[in-house]
Amino acid sequence: MVAPPPPMPAPQVILDPKNLPAHPSQTQCPSCHQFITTEIITKVGTVTWLACIMSAMLGCVAGCCFIPFCISNFKDIIHQCPKCRTKIHTIPKL
Numbered sequence: 001m002v003a004p005p006p007p008m009p010a011p012q013v014i015l016d017p018k019n020l021p022a023h024p025s026q027t028q029c030p031s032c033h034q035f036i037t038t039e040i041i042t043k044v045g046t047v048t049w050l051a052c053i054m055s056a057m058l059g060c061v062a063g064c065c066f067i068p069f070c071i072s073n074f075k076d077i078i079h080q081c082p083k084c085r086t087k088i089h090t091i092p093k094l
């Protein structure tokens with residue numbers, strides 16, 4: 001009896017940029033058509049500053065630990081192709 005080999009965890013390639021999650025993911029670049037793992041850029045926007053102010057106010061009540069949590073969660077997330085630097089998809093916050 002030979003045990004069947006364990007199934008290989010197939011890397012999930014996300015072909016629809018709208019379905020990209022908020023972390024580096026495998027997809028096909030719409031510009032250079034290569035299968036790549038996206039680079040993540042976070043962009044500080046107006047919302048980040050609002051979140052910063054709000055978390056500062058919350059921080060008076062709930063403690064400083066809320067501040068970095070809110071800031072990192074209120075940035076726009078941009079998926080970028082590491083080969084041709086095309087911005088594939090932006091996940092805006094709010």
Ligand SMILES: [Zn+2]
Pocket residue numbers: 029030031032033034081082083084085086
């Ligand atoms: Zn590309």
